[in-house]
Amino acid sequence: MITLEHVEKTYPARGGGGAVTALSDTSLHIAPGEIFGIIGRSGAGKSTLLRTINLLETPTRGTVRVDGVDLTSLSAAQLRHARHSIGMIFQHFNLLSARTVYGNVALPLELAGVPKAEIRKTVEPLLDLVGLADKSGRYPAELSGGQKQRVGIARALASKPKVLLSDEATSALDPETTTQILHLLADINRRLGLTIVLITHEIAVIKEICHRVAVLDGGRVIESGPVFDIFAHPQSPVTRSFVDPVINRDLPDTLRARLTGSSAEAGGNPVIRITFTGDRATDPVVSVLSRRFNIDANIWHGQVDEIQGAPFGTLVVELEGAADAIGGAVAFLKECNLGVEVLGHAVPGHHRVAG
């Protein structure tokens, strides 16, 4: 549905500051009907990337295709027409204060020259869809943040777009409202088959509704793939920094203090982190290890979570036993397609679980 090829965006130097390359050599492919998340720190280039999709930002280099049309090749008038099939919602809603809820949702249709009667036929069901039928005559100033964003969503859907772009649409909302808005977006995605591209700096948003995700840093996509994979096997430090707080891969400090990096001299037992994904999350691996390899698996820390409806867990264990038995056990875990990572070695003297 959306294909970005080698897109680069450089903002020209202005008033003292040098030129800023906000986006460099970015390629993305977003399939029809998917919810694609883009996460990155502030200033990573997320907004710039999103805004190149509807050409609010003209790329310095590269091509942007939406629904088979190369937007970079269009005339101004053609581009305006193409934008009717790309809806957009914003962090600060960007509703017209002088128009009622109805008037705001009707605006894109008015701009497209749709007759009044037809506008009504489109706007009313949309207000129903977002749960604001009773607020039709109210002004934005009379609404809560969540309600404003619902108006924003209804407005973005008015021209029956195929793509919805969301620029931090929940970042100005409280957690509860955020969840409601995200569920509304997921619901719209299912019901209308709408392709959604959303950018956020909050990993929880990605975890909640995205199918695939790209991690943006310094204007580059440093990692992308199905959300589950990114959570289960984050590759880069930036991705880890996003993922770790949510799925708690990190050891609590009290346990971390009992780890040493070097192995042999410490003489302690290896401490490994096993990552369970999908169906494997419920496998009884620990008891199998003990039985088959005759080692003790001393559980330090563990957690089971759910990402995109699939179970996902991590378990940190200290393995106690003969060196070759431990080697065999690790190999066995890898064979089972579980993530295995040696975190370090337990400082001798601590054998009992304390965490």
Next chain:
Amino acid sequence: MLSPDIIALLVKATLDTLHMVAVSGALGTLIGLPLGVLLAVTGRGELLESVIFNRIVGAVVNIARSTPFIILVVAIIPFTRLVAGTSIGTAAAIVPLTVAAIPFIARVVEGAVREVDRGLIEAAQAMGATPLQIIVKVLLPEARPAIALGLTLAAVSLIGYSAMVGAVGGGGLGDLGIRYGYQRFLPEVMLAVVVVLVVLVQIVQSAGDWLARRFNKRHLKV
């Protein structure tokens, strides 16, 4: 107390003043409003960026704005004659008043339009709006409260200016005040003129405030 004759003169002068302010205000808005919008949207980084146009028009507006009104009146007398056929009287006074109102209103409107949240322009662009649609459907409606206040300010200034053209034979309240109050030394006429001017300004200001409040949907009680 004021004699019936003087009262009749006062009424006539008030109507003349209202006439001058209304006509010059209307003409000034007719030209100043689009000019102000153009100034706002042609600025650097704006919707229809055109820096050269913006600089030139901006410079002309600044020159007109910084010329003291009384000098402007005298300076454009040839132009006034050309347009009104005369350089004295109410009709002639409307010319310099309009010339002064245009840049004033243009700047006020420019400021009001520039105040509109850029996010709204961006949202409209994302919807595929043309620049003209953005001006008509987004910028002007959103700037309406500020424009109403700006035009009120312009009207109040015009009432003051219209009293000044009285000094150069323009007619209206200023003219009455000068000829009767000052030259014939009738302080009660001068006082009456001032009272009428104060009342006029109060009425215009209150009406403008009321209108701006009505237009403003940004701070509603929930």
